[in-house]
Amino acid sequence: MSRMNSIEASGFVNEERNPTDLKSILHNSGEWRLVIVDLLNLIPATRRLIVEYLLTKLSSLLKNNMINPIFLFAEEAHLYLRETYWEDIVTRMRHLGLFPVFITNQPDTIPEAVYRQADNIFLFNFSNENDLERISKAARIDAESVKMLGKTLPPRYCLLIGRMVSDIPVMLKVRSSELKTMGYTRIFFRNDTKRQGETYWRNSEAIH
Numbered sequence: 428m429s430r431m432n433s434i435e436a437s438g439f440v441n442e443e444r445n446p447t448d449l450k451s452i453l454h455n456s457g458e459w460r461l462v463i464v465d466l467l468n469l470i471p472a473t474r475r476l477i478v479e480y481l482l483t484k485l486s487s488l489l490k491n492n493m494i495n496p497i498f499l500f501a502e503e504a505h506l507y508l509r510e511t512y513w514e515d516i517v518t519r520m521r522h523l524g525l526f527p528v529f530i531t532n533q534p535d536t537i538p539e540a541v542y543r544q545a546d547n548i549f550l551f552n553f554s555n556e557n558d559l560e561r562i563s564k565a566a567r568i569d570a571e572s573v574k575m576l577g578k579t580l581p582p583r584y585c586l587l588i589g590r591m592v593s594d595i596p597v598m599l600k601v602r603s604s605e606l607k608t609m610g611y612t613r614i615f616f617r618n619d620t621k622r623q624g625e626t627y628w629r630n631s632e633a634i635h
Contacts, residue, residue: 437473439480449484453494466507478507482516489523496524504529505536514540534558539565547589552580567594 434440452462464481466474488494501508508529517540520526531537535557542565550573553559559577563570566588576586576596587597 433472434476437476439473439476449481450488450493453488453497471507474507482513485525486516486519486523489525496526499525499527500530501527502530504531505533508537508541514538517541517544520544535561537561545589547587547591550577550580550586550588551584552582553577568596572596 453460464477466477469477485494485497485499489496501513508531513527516523516525517527529537529541534553535555539561542561545565548562548566550562553562556574559574560570562577563573566573568588573586573588573596576598580586580598583601583603585599585601587599588594
């Protein structure tokens, strides 16, 4: 009964006559398609409900060849990865045609089973020892190299590790974007409007 009440309170299930059909959205029409599921401002229970539904539905559609293989980008993966059965999806992803990309700034929260299945790692600057220790275990190069390079990466540089680079670490400079990014640092101390704009952009670059 409590689960039914939780589902009703989430607003995820209602009596709408024209509900969203995930199959029709993802059905191949000969064009590339990007679908964004906004989980912002949702309570953990509702977020978990939506994520598990999407994983179950996508698995079913792919298993029955009702949609083409897809890439699934999990932004802020640490917020819901531990609360769902992602590990089961990850271990079967190649058979299903589901290719997840996990994006997080808390690598130590990602289950080890997920790292073991990772083909490639895109690493930006990290100084936390626990984060680097977790990542180094999944890398196919020696752990000390990962830790050393991860700490010394300058802003807007990325370390590529994995099959994409034949297990040879490669450092790349990430091109800046003119789009407004959402991970910037808000500054408390600022002198004037011009200074504020400069500080805003530098922090946006440093984080992304």
